[in-house]
Amino acid sequence: MKQYKLPKKGLLLMFVCSVLCFFSSCQDKAKKADELCLKYEFEEAAKLYKEAADEGDAYAKWKLSRAYFYGEGVEVDEKKGFRLLEEAANAGLEEAKAELASYYIYRISTKADIAKGKKMMDSLVETSTNAFVLSSYAYMLMSGNPAYEKNEKKAIKILESVDDKDDPFYLHDMGLVYYNGIDNDVDYQKALEYFSKAFERGRFFSALFCGRIYYIGGHNVKKDMDKCVEWLKKGVQAMDADCMCALGQIYCSTDEKYCDVNSGIKLLENAAELGNTDAMNYLSMCYEKGDNVDKDDEKSIDYARKSFEKGNAYAGFLLGLKYQSGVGCKKNMQKAIEIWEKATDLGSGEAANNVFVYYNEKNNFLKAKKYLFLSAKLGDPMGMYNLACQYYGGSKLVEKNLTQAFIYAKKSADLDNPGACELTSYMLENGEGCDVAPKEAKKYKKKATGEE
Structure with a gap:
C-alpha cells in the first residue's frame, strides 16, 4: 500500500494543535479546581491541581503550593509547598514570583532572604499589572516589613492602579484601607463590604476581619457576637486556620452562651496542625x-x-x-x-x-543598653518603662534626661503599664521633663490604681 507523508506545514499544524489542546486541558483542570475551592471541596480541588501541576501548568503549581502551605485538601507540607512555589515562579508565573518574594521578606521559610525578596518584588512592580502582584506590594506598604517602610499613601496609589477590581486579594486590601482608616476615617461598614466580597471570591482569610469587626463594633457597625461567631464559622468551614484559632479562643474564654471548651480546644489543635x-x-x-x-x-x-x-x-x-x-x-x-x-x-x-x-544584673552594660533600647523600639511597655527609669535617675547606661524619661514613661503608661502610669503622673504633677498638668496627672494616677 502506498504511504502518504504529511507536508511539513501539516505536521507543524498538528503539533501546534496538540500543544494547544494540552494547555487547554491543564487550564480546564485548574479552573475547575478553583471552582471547587469556592465550594470548600478542597480535596477534589487539590487532586485536579496536582494533575495539572504534573502536566507542567505553572498556575496549578502555585495553587497547589498554597494548598500545601495552608492544608487545603492535603496535609500541611511546607517543603513541598515551597518547592512547587519555586517551580511556578521559575516558570514565569507572576503570582508565584510575588508570593515567593513575600516569603523571603517575611521569613516564611528556611530560605529567608529579605534582600532577595525585595529585589524580586521591586522588579515585578515596575511593569506588572497583575492584581495579586500589586495587592501584595500594597499590603507590604500598608503594614511595613523588614524590606519596606510603611507608606500608606503609596499603597493607596498602587491599589488605585489595579485593573481587576473583582480580584479577591485587591478586595481584601481595600477592606484593610477602611478597617485601618488609611487616607480616610475608619469605616467598618465599608470594610465589611470589601471583606465579604473578598471572602465570596476565595480570600477566606477575610472572614477573620469580618468577625473582628462585629466583635469590636463601632465605626458604623453595631457590636454583634452572633455575627462575629457566624463569620468565624464560615472561615472555619473554608479551612482558614486564623478563624479556627479565633473561634477556638472565644469558645474557651467567653460567657456561657458561647462557652464550649471541648470544641474550642479541638479548633485550636486543628489550627496548630495547619501551622x-x-x-x-x-x-x-x-x-x-x-x-x-x-x-x-x-x-x-x-x-x-x-x-x-x-x-x-x-x-x-x-x-x-x-x-x-x-x-x-x-x-x-x-x-x-x-x-x-x-x-x-x-x-x-x-x-x-x-x-x-539579665545583662544589667551581670554588669554587662554594653549589651544591657543595646537590648533595653531594642525593647523600647519594639514597643514593649516594660522595656519603655525601664528606659524611662534609666533616664529619670541617670545610670551607667544613659545620662540623666528628664525629657526623654517623660517621653518613654508616657508611651509605656499609654499602654497601661502601672509603674509608668505612676511615674508619668508624678512628672506631670511636678513639671519634670514636661509642663505641669494637674488634670493629666490625675488621669494617669487613676489609671495606675485601676480606677479609670
Missing part, C-alpha cells in the same frame, strides 16, 4: 497553667518550640521563660538568653527586655 503559631502559643499557655486542659508541661514546651521554629517571636519569649524556670525541661539560663536574643531578632520586645535585665 497557626498563635494557636500553638495559646495551647502552650493552656497546658502550662492547666486552663481548659490537663496540665502538661511537655505539651506546653512542645507547642512553644514548634511555634518558635516557625519564626513566631512571642513563642520565643514563652520558650525562654520555660528554660528560665524549668517548665518541661531542665533550668538553663544560658539557653533562655540564647532563645530570647533570637526572639528579639524576630521582633519580641518582651524578650529583649528580659535580655536587658
Whole structure:
C-alpha cells in the first residue's frame, strides 16, 4: 500500500494543535479546581491541581503550593509547598514570583532572604499589572516589613492602579484601607463590604476581619457576637486556620452562651496542625497553667518550640521563660538568653527586655543598653518603662534626661503599664521633663490604681 507523508506545514499544524489542546486541558483542570475551592471541596480541588501541576501548568503549581502551605485538601507540607512555589515562579508565573518574594521578606521559610525578596518584588512592580502582584506590594506598604517602610499613601496609589477590581486579594486590601482608616476615617461598614466580597471570591482569610469587626463594633457597625461567631464559622468551614484559632479562643474564654471548651480546644489543635503559631502559643499557655486542659508541661514546651521554629517571636519569649524556670525541661539560663536574643531578632520586645535585665544584673552594660533600647523600639511597655527609669535617675547606661524619661514613661503608661502610669503622673504633677498638668496627672494616677 502506498504511504502518504504529511507536508511539513501539516505536521507543524498538528503539533501546534496538540500543544494547544494540552494547555487547554491543564487550564480546564485548574479552573475547575478553583471552582471547587469556592465550594470548600478542597480535596477534589487539590487532586485536579496536582494533575495539572504534573502536566507542567505553572498556575496549578502555585495553587497547589498554597494548598500545601495552608492544608487545603492535603496535609500541611511546607517543603513541598515551597518547592512547587519555586517551580511556578521559575516558570514565569507572576503570582508565584510575588508570593515567593513575600516569603523571603517575611521569613516564611528556611530560605529567608529579605534582600532577595525585595529585589524580586521591586522588579515585578515596575511593569506588572497583575492584581495579586500589586495587592501584595500594597499590603507590604500598608503594614511595613523588614524590606519596606510603611507608606500608606503609596499603597493607596498602587491599589488605585489595579485593573481587576473583582480580584479577591485587591478586595481584601481595600477592606484593610477602611478597617485601618488609611487616607480616610475608619469605616467598618465599608470594610465589611470589601471583606465579604473578598471572602465570596476565595480570600477566606477575610472572614477573620469580618468577625473582628462585629466583635469590636463601632465605626458604623453595631457590636454583634452572633455575627462575629457566624463569620468565624464560615472561615472555619473554608479551612482558614486564623478563624479556627479565633473561634477556638472565644469558645474557651467567653460567657456561657458561647462557652464550649471541648470544641474550642479541638479548633485550636486543628489550627496548630495547619501551622497557626498563635494557636500553638495559646495551647502552650493552656497546658502550662492547666486552663481548659490537663496540665502538661511537655505539651506546653512542645507547642512553644514548634511555634518558635516557625519564626513566631512571642513563642520565643514563652520558650525562654520555660528554660528560665524549668517548665518541661531542665533550668538553663544560658539557653533562655540564647532563645530570647533570637526572639528579639524576630521582633519580641518582651524578650529583649528580659535580655536587658539579665545583662544589667551581670554588669554587662554594653549589651544591657543595646537590648533595653531594642525593647523600647519594639514597643514593649516594660522595656519603655525601664528606659524611662534609666533616664529619670541617670545610670551607667544613659545620662540623666528628664525629657526623654517623660517621653518613654508616657508611651509605656499609654499602654497601661502601672509603674509608668505612676511615674508619668508624678512628672506631670511636678513639671519634670514636661509642663505641669494637674488634670493629666490625675488621669494617669487613676489609671495606675485601676480606677479609670
